[in-house]
Amino acid sequence: MMLSDNGRALYTGVTNNLDRRVREHKEGIGSVFTAKYKCHKLVYYEEFGLVEQAFEREKKIKKLSRANKEKLIDKLNPERKDLFDQ
Secondary structure (H helix, E strand, O other): OEEEOOOOOEEOOOOOOHHHHHHHHHOOOOOHHHHHHOEEEEOOOOOOOOHHHHHHHHHHHHHOOHHHHHHHHHHHOOOOOOHHHO
């Protein structure tokens, strides 16, 4: 999940190359949503062996409320640091 610079917008997506995809988002070429809302901070991610598993998980996460998405983030990254910069 990518968080906007102001902390208001949250983007969920799937990729087969996290490094490349996060760089795209940070450069404003990742997606229309992330460019518009300046979602530049990687705050949560999960890894899967099969693309089908990743797509299923993405669907489930997208259906979660904002509060439940924030709980997921808090388990992995309570300080909401940019995990890409570490």
